[in-house]
Amino acid sequence: MKFKGKAFTFGNDINTDVIIPASYLNTSDPEELAQHCMEGADQHFSAKVKKGDIIVAGKNFGCGSSREHAPVAIRAAGVSCVIAGSFARIFYRNAFNIGLPIVEAPEAVDGIQDGDEIEVDISGGKIRNITRGTVFNVKPTPPFMQELLESGGLINYRMRKREDRR
Amino acid sequence: MGMTITEKILAEHAGLEKVTPGDLVEVKVDLVLANDITAPLAIKEFRKAGAQKVFDREKVVLVPDHFAPNKDVPSAEQCRMLREFAREQNLSHYFEIGEMGIEHALLPEQGLVLPGDVVVGADSHTCTYGALGAFATGVGSTDAAAVMISGMVWLRVPETINFVYKGRLKKWVGGKDLILSTIKDIKVDGASYKAMEFSGEVIEGLSMDNRFTMCNMAIEAGGKNGIIVPDRITEAYVKNRARRIYRFFASDGDARYCKIQEYDVSRIEPQVAFPFLPENCRGISEVGNIPIDQAVIGSCTNGRIEDLRIAASVLKGKKVAPYVRLIIIPATQEIYRQAMKEGLFDIFLDAKAVISTPTCGPCLGGYMGILAKGERAIATTNRNFVGRMGHSESEVYLSNPAVAAASAVLGRIGSPEELGL
Numbered sequence: 001m002k003f004k005g006k007a008f009t010f011g012n013d014i015n016t017d018v019i020i021p022a023s024y025l026n027t028s029d030p031e032e033l034a035q036h037c038m039e040g041a042d043q044h045f046s047a048k049v050k051k052g053d054i055i056v057a058g059k060n061f062g063c064g065s066s067r068e069h070a071p072v073a074i075r076a077a078g079v080s081c082v083i084a085g086s087f088a089r090i091f092y093r094n095a096f097n098i099g100l101p102i103v104e105a106p107e108a109v110d111g112i113q114d115g116d117e118i119e120v121d122i123s124g125g126k127i128r129n130i131t132r133g134t135v136f137n138v139k140p141t142p143p144f145m146q147e148l149l150e151s152g153g154l155i156n157y158r159m160r161k162r163e164d165r166r
Numbered sequence: 167m168g169m170t171i172t173e174k175i176l177a178e179h180a181g182l183e184k185v186t187p188g189d190l191v192e193v194k195v196d197l198v199l200a201n202d203i204t205a206p207l208a209i210k211e212f213r214k215a216g217a218q219k220v221f222d223r224e225k226v227v228l229v230p231d232h233f234a235p236n237k238d239v240p241s242a243e244q245c246r247m248l249r250e251f252a253r254e255q256n257l258s259h260y261f262e263i264g265e266m267g268i269e270h271a272l273l274p275e276q277g278l279v280l281p282g283d284v285v286v287g288a289d290s291h292t293c294t295y296g297a298l299g300a301f302a303t304g305v306g307s308t309d310a311a312a313v314m315i316s317g318m319v320w321l322r323v324p325e326t327i328n329f330v331y332k333g334r335l336k337k338w339v340g341g342k343d344l345i346l347s348t349i350k351d352i353k354v355d356g357a358s359y360k361a362m363e364f365s366g367e368v369i370e371g372l373s374m375d376n377r378f379t380m381c382n383m384a385i386e387a388g389g390k391n392g393i394i395v396p397d398r399i400t401e402a403y404v405k406n407r408a409r410r411i412y413r414f415f416a417s418d419g420d421a422r423y424c425k426i427q428e429y430d431v432s433r434i435e436p437q438v439a440f441p442f443l444p445e446n447c448r449g450i451s452e453v454g455n456i457p458i459d460q461a462v463i464g465s466c467t468n469g470r471i472e473d474l475r476i477a478a479s480v481l482k483g484k485k486v487a488p489y490v491r492l493i494i495i496p497a498t499q500e501i502y503r504q505a506m507k508e509g510l511f512d513i514f515l516d517a518k519a520v521i522s523t524p525t526c527g528p529c530l531g532g533y534m535g536i537l538a539k540g541e542r543a544i545a546t547t548n549r550n551f552v553g554r555m556g557h558s559e560s561e562v563y564l565s566n567p568a569v570a571a572a573s574a575v576l577g578r579i580g581s582p583e584e585l586g587l
Contacts, residue, residue, distance in 0.1 A: 015549075017531075027240050059355060159214075
């Protein structure tokens with residue numbers, strides 16, 4: 001699986017209240033949530049982000065609440081992948097479970113500036129900074145996790161497996 | 167090599183003799199919970215999976231507490247989803263507002279969470295139950311849905327950090343200050359993916375309410391769970407509440423910890439966490455002049471009866487400063503009644519505080535005390551992130567109930583000692 005897009009950079013400890021403020025949690029509709037994605041850090045993110053773009057952040061991305069609305073909002077906003085120095089535990093599980101590709105890559109994060117053109121190859125384990133001509137190696141995402149992401153998350157993946165068995 | 171309490175509980179629920187950190191295990195879940203924010207997504211996933219029945223109607227708990235009593239029409243719709251699902255599945259533990267409370271205060275109080283349990287909740291503060299000697303951790307809605315269907319969850323056995331507290335607590339210092347100063351020390355990702363075991367002579371002498379406060383905020387250091395080995399204080403709390411058998415586990419003398427952190431609590435003064443991270447703590451003597459617009463005493467962190475008693479002891483005979491709002495939110499209906507019986511409500515009302523029905527409300531910027539642009543609050547809650555209690559340009563400072571109450575009277579962040587207490 002490969003993703004290509006423009007980098008939107010953020011700092012350390014980006015919490016779930018920043019990703020989707022709780023005042024919008026009276027809905028679980030992905031499109032509505034997407035309109036307020038990253039509002040706590042950048043009021044205009046949802047207007048600027050284009051399909052395929054990539055969030056690049058520091059350590060402990062997604063810390064705070066367990067709200068699955070956070071990865072749901074990011075995915076629905078059109079973001080193809082999140083690269084971070086590290087991820088908070090609950091966010092990490094939630095992202096895969098709802099089908100949002102995420103990559104832990106502290107070195108790549110240091111080598112990416114806001115607006116850089118980035119290509120992420122989670123199968124091959126490479127992050128290319130096209131703007132700067134640099135390449136970073138990351139741990140490839142195992143095939144079953146790629147299939148889980150392609151299915152759109154855990155439940156769809158399990159359903160697909162169940163169909164396969166029949 | 168022995169095992170920690172966390173490892174023992176996970177091993178027992180996985181049907182294994184022994185587990186070690188890093189092992190992936192599938193464990194039986196004693197209780198799964200979700201609230202009015204997270205359950206709607208979990209129910210959607212439950213339906214998407216084509217599931218018909220929850221694995222056990224006694225073990226799936228739904229609590230509308232975040233935006234309940236319904237704050238607006240969309241929240242009313244979300245609460246209705248819980249209600250209809252609870253009815254359809256004939257759940258034993260659905261709590262309508264008249265019998266509800268903030269989930270992490272309510273479940274222990276009702277005896278639904280017990281020592282030795284494995285509890286998984288679609289709420290990050292599920293780690294609160296570790297205070298009872300249970301393994302409890304927060305997950306997202308999809309994970310919760312999978313548990314609602316199967317009664318099982320896969321987990322990675324975490325390494326454990328042992329936090330040992332020694333010395334004598336100063337006046338007005340409680341569990342909140344111990345956990346805040348710990349987070350200050352190890353930072354907001356200092357226990358990422360790890361178990362935080364709290365031990366030592368100070369913990370052994372700590373009340374259940376203070377223990378709940380400490381375990382509640384394990385997530386604020388990135389912890390997977392917070393846990394305290396149960397003892398006679400735990401036993402006294404659970405014995406009349408439990409309606410099923412429970413089991414005390416303890417860490418072995420030769421258990422392996424990835425780190426041991428020792429603290430001399432005699433040096434710890436009441437802590438205040440400045441915006442915008444819980445790790446930004448200062449001792450109350452180093453706070454300086456910070457005027458406030460609002461004080462909130464409540465939440466799953468500090469809305470229990472002892473917290474309200476402390477607040478009342480500070481507020482007795484005093485008045486909230488002009489143009490300051492003090493909002494007190496007992497965490498459950500039982501705590502509400504108890505506070506009323508003890509006469510605490512008279513003290514609060516005389517001080518010009520308002521008393522709210524139990525709700526998470528302002529803690530996460532839902533309602534019942536939202537901050538306007540540029541406003542500042544001191545709160546006994548757990549997070550002071552950007553915009554957490556309202557406008558993105560408002561500020562939240564975290565403290566214990568004594569400091570929050572004193573600050574409401576002073577009109578700025580300060581200590582009860584400044585009031586001669």
